[in-house]
Amino acid sequence: MVRFxxxxxxxxxxxxxxxDVSFGIEPNSFQFLTGPSGAGKTTLMRLLFLSLKPTRGLxxxxxxxxxxxxxxxxxxxxxRIGIVFQDFRLLxxxxxxxxxxxxxxxxxxxxxxxxxxxxxLLSWVGLGDRMHVLPPVLSxxxxxxxxxxxxxxxxxxxxxxxxxxxxxxxxxxxxLLRLFIELNKSGTSVLLATHDIALMDQYDARRxxxxxxxxxxxx
Amino acid sequence: xxxxxxxxxxxxxxxxxxxxxxxxRALASIVPSATxxxxxxxxxxxxxxxxxxxxxxxxxxxxxxxxQWRSDxxxxxxxxVRAGDKQATDAQVQAAADIARKTPGIxxxxxxxxxxxxxxxxxxxxxxxxxxxxxxxxxxVLRLDGSGTADLARxxxxxxxxxxxxxxxxxxxxxxxxxxVTDGVMLIGIVLLVLVGLATVLSVVFATRAxxxxxxxxxxxLHFVGARDGFIAAQFQRHFLRIGAEGGVIGxxxxxxxxxxxxxxxxxxxxxxPELPTVLGWLNPxxxxxxxxxxxxxxxxxxxxxxxxxxxxRTLRTIQ
Numbered sequence: 246m247v248r249f250x251x252x253x254x255x256x257x258x259x260x261x262x263x264x265d266v267s268f269g270i271e272p273n274s275f276q277f278l279t280g281p282s283g284a285g286k287t288t289l290m291r292l293l294f295l296s297l298k299p300t301r302g303l304x305x306x307x308x309x310x311x312x313x314x315x316x317x318x319x320x321x322x323x324x325r326i327g328i329v330f331q332d333f334r335l336l337x338x339x340x341x342x343x344x345x346x347x348x349x350x351x352x353x354x355x356x357x358x359x360x361x362x363x364x365x366l367l368s369w370v371g372l373g374d375r376m377h378v379l380p381p382v383l384s385x386x387x388x389x390x391x392x393x394x395x396x397x398x399x400x401x402x403x404x405x406x407x408x409x410x411x412x413x414x415x416x417x418x419x420x421l422l423r424l425f426i427e428l429n430k431s432g433t434s435v436l437l438a439t440h441d442i443a444l445m446d447q448y449d450a451r452r453x454x455x456x457x458x459x460x461x462x463x464x
Numbered sequence: 465x466x467x468x469x470x471x472x473x474x475x476x477x478x479x480x481x482x483x484x485x486x487x488x489r490a491l492a493s494i495v496p497s498a499t500x501x502x503x504x505x506x507x508x509x510x511x512x513x514x515x516x517x518x519x520x521x522x523x524x525x526x527x528x529x530x531x532q533w534r535s536d537x538x539x540x541x542x543x544x545v546r547a548g549d550k551q552a553t554d555a556q557v558q559a560a561a562d563i564a565r566k567t568p569g570i571x572x573x574x575x576x577x578x579x580x581x582x583x584x585x586x587x588x589x590x591x592x593x594x595x596x597x598x599x600x601x602x603x604x605v606l607r608l609d610g611s612g613t614a615d616l617a618r619x620x621x622x623x624x625x626x627x628x629x630x631x632x633x634x635x636x637x638x639x640x641x642x643x644x645v646t647d648g649v650m651l652i653g654i655v656l657l658v659l660v661g662l663a664t665v666l667s668v669v670f671a672t673r674a675x676x677x678x679x680x681x682x683x684x685x686l687h688f689v690g691a692r693d694g695f696i697a698a699q700f701q702r703h704f705l706r707i708g709a710e711g712g713v714i715g716x717x718x719x720x721x722x723x724x725x726x727x728x729x730x731x732x733x734x735x736x737x738p739e740l741p742t743v744l745g746w747l748n749p750x751x752x753x754x755x756x757x758x759x760x761x762x763x764x765x766x767x768x769x770x771x772x773x774x775x776x777x778r779t780l781r782t783i784q
Contacts, residue, residue, distance in 0.1 A: 294688065316780070317692050324690035334685050338496045347494070348689040356491055395689070 246272050246403060246434055247293065252302035254288060262288050264458045266302070270403070270436065275429040277445045278438040280455035286438050289455060290407050293436065294328050295319050307402075324348070327401030327433075331408040333392040335380040341391045342367065342376040348399040363398060370394045370424075385412035393421065403434045410444055418444055495682060495699045500675045502707055505667065509711025510718070512664040513764045516657055517719025517757040523653035524753035525723075529746050530646040537635045541570075541606040541616060546629040547599040553629075557602045560630045563622055564606050569614025576603045664764060665771050668704060672775040675700060683780065697776040701769050708768025709761075716761035723749050723757075 247270035254263040263285050270276065280286055291297040292304060295311055304311045306322055314322065335344045342363060343350075349359040367376045370390040380388055389412050396404060406425065410418035422437075422444060429435045436453075439445065445452065452463040543560045547553055561573040576584070581603060582595050608614055620632040676683060679700075686696050727748050749756070 296688075320687070320690050320692045323688060328688050330688075334681070334688070336494075336682055336685060339492055339494070343492055347685070350491070350494070351686065351689055351691040351695055353695075399690070 246270050246274075246307060248303075248305045249292075250303040252292065252299045252304055254292065254297065254299050254301075261300075262458055263292075263299075263460075266460045268453060268460055268462050270434055272402070272434055273429065273432055274451065275426065275435045275448070276437070276451040276453055278436055278453045278455065279440065279442075279445065282440075284455045285458050286455055287407065289460070290405055290436075290438060293405055294326055295323060324352070324399060325402045327396030327399060327404040329389075329392050329396045329404070329406040329409045331411060333380075333388045335383075335388055335391055335395075337380050340377050340379055341372055341383065341387075344380065344391055345376075345394045345398055347395060352399075359398075366394050366398055367391075386414070386417055389413055389421075393424070397428065401433060403436070404428060405436050405438075407438045408440070409437065410439060410441055415443075419447065422447060493699070493702075494686070495675070495679050495703060497703055499678045500671070500700075500703050500707070502703070505671045505704075505707050506711040506714070508667045509664060509708055509764060509768060510714040512660050512667075513712045513715025513761060514718045515715075516660045516760045516764070517716050518722065519653045519656045519660070520756040520760055521719060521723045521749035521753040522747065523650055524756055525747050525749040526649045527646055528748075528750055528752070530642050534639055534642060538639060539608055539610065541608065541614075541632065541634045543604040543606065543623065544601045544631050544633060545604070545627065546601055548629060553602055556627050556629055557604060560623060560627055561604050563626065564604065564619065567614060567619050569609055569611055570606050570619075571609035572607045574605045574607070576605060661767065665767060668708075668768050668771040669775050672700060672704065672772040673779060675703075675772075676776055676779045693777055693780045696780060697773045700776045701773040704772035705765060705769035708765035711768075712761040712764040715764070716757050720754055720757050723747065723753065 249266050249268050252263060252266040253261050255261045266289070278286055278289065288297065292299060293306075295306070295314070298312055307325060309318070309322065311319075311322075335341075336347070339347070345367060346356070346359055346363045349363070350356075364373070364376065367373055370393060372387060372390055372394065375383060375387055380391065383391065389409060393406070393409060396406070404425070409425075410421055413421065418441070425435050425437060426448060454461045454463065543564065545553060545557050545560060548556075557575055561575050564570050564573040578595055578600075581600060582591075584603075585595070585600070616632065616634050620634075623630045623632055683696055686699075
């Protein structure tokens with residue numbers, strides 16, 4: 246599904262932020278991505294959701310060499326990836342319902358075709374009574390759940406989550422972890438970036454540890 | 465997300481069947497209209513369309529009037545016979561008319577009587593003047609049959625050979641000057657339209673760039689959820705089409721109103737100057753002019769929308 250071969254990345258003329266990173270992500274797999282702040286986690290995530298291109302090495306995503314993709318092909322590949330950002334990236338002028346349904350709206354679907362699905366998902370993440378309010382009114386945890394719902398609504402094959410439990414209490418963090426595990430069991434590959442050792446200890450999964458720009462894989 | 469992945473047990477709030485606290489609304493625009501400098505751009509587009517409408521209307525009116533004048537004068541040719549001895553002049557005039565009548569392509573020849581000549585000269589010499597005391601040239605008006613077969617050069621040679629005091633005036637010099645003036649007005653109109661169009665396009669480019677910059681977060685999120693550039697451009701284009709249409713209609717209606725009022729003034733009895741209807745007639749663009757203004761409105765709206773779309777595409781290439 247995802248393959249990195251000797252990938253290196255530097256910003257401008259600066260030092261390499263990622264060095265010789267090689268790993269693969271298989272279908273239906275679950276892995277944590279962890280490491281100290283500034284080690285290159287966010288950069289690796291940006292490479293995974295095609296926001297950056299490597300300065301050297303090869304990245305293939307769903308069998309495609311990402312360096313050879315045109316903007317439209319990037320858009321089509323991104324539809325197969327769900328992304329949860331650490332800072333949520335919800336649009337403040339759209340309601341929770343509209344934010345969550347955005348990936349379906351982008352596909353050109355009519356609202357009547359997805360209304361029930363979005364409503365069900367929002368109820369499932371506990372935002373059934375908050376679907377018609379704007380994000381500034383939501384708490385941090387509610388925003389996080391809305392961001393997760395938006396990533397899931399398109400039924401992605403690969404879910405990337407950057408610190409998805411960073412803004413929620415331990416109980417909700419456990420619930421969200423269970424959500425990701427359930428999602429993985431239904432066939433979605435999950436990469437969950439986190440600092441939370443306690444959270445990782447709750448589930449026995451592959452760990453990708455990044456330190457000083459190098460990646461170490463613990464299966 | 466498959467149904468199997470979703471736990472059967474619903475969260476407490478949803479399970480309790482709580483009603484949503486806020487009411488649903490129609491789907492909001494993905495790009496908020498408040499982030500686009502709409503009012504200012506509507507004003508700019510309205511002014512530009514107004515100027516374009518005035519230019520088109522004036523150009524069409526001038527071209528129409530000039531064309532009418534040319535059509536009128538080129539259907540007639542005149543022979544002038546210099547005044548001399550009255551009897552000899554009468555004979556020369558009659559001879560010139562006879563020669564003209566025998567020329568193919570000439571439908572008729574009319575010798576102006578002294579009274580008719582006097583009426584022609586009234587604007588310059590006043591009325592009640594005794595023309596018999598003045599050496600006024602005699603005029604023969606020839607009416608062409610419209611077939612274009614009249615050989616005027618040959619007629620001119622024949623007249624000069626047989627009646628040395630006669631000259632043929634086919635109005636070509638006047639007509640050429642009129643064509644030059646009309647072409648000049650049309651050229652100025654085209655240059656003005658190009659400048660107005662350029663200014664409109666540049667205004668839209670700057671406004672679109674500002675709108676994309678203001679909505680950069682929206683654009684990034686749209687990219688991350690898999691939106692193609694075409695979808696994103698369409699979100700902006702929708703706003704700019706509305707702005708272009710609104711400004712275009714305001715400017716177009718204002719320009720049409722100016723010509724409408726000018727056309728209505730003589731009928732309303734305004735303006736005591738008897739020449740006023742003639743002067744205002746110059747500025748009547750007719751149906752063609754109003755159609756041109758309507759097309760300008762449509763053109764401005766489409767140009768605004770397409771310019772914004774093209775600009776969004778170009779801007780998106782820099783923020784992939």
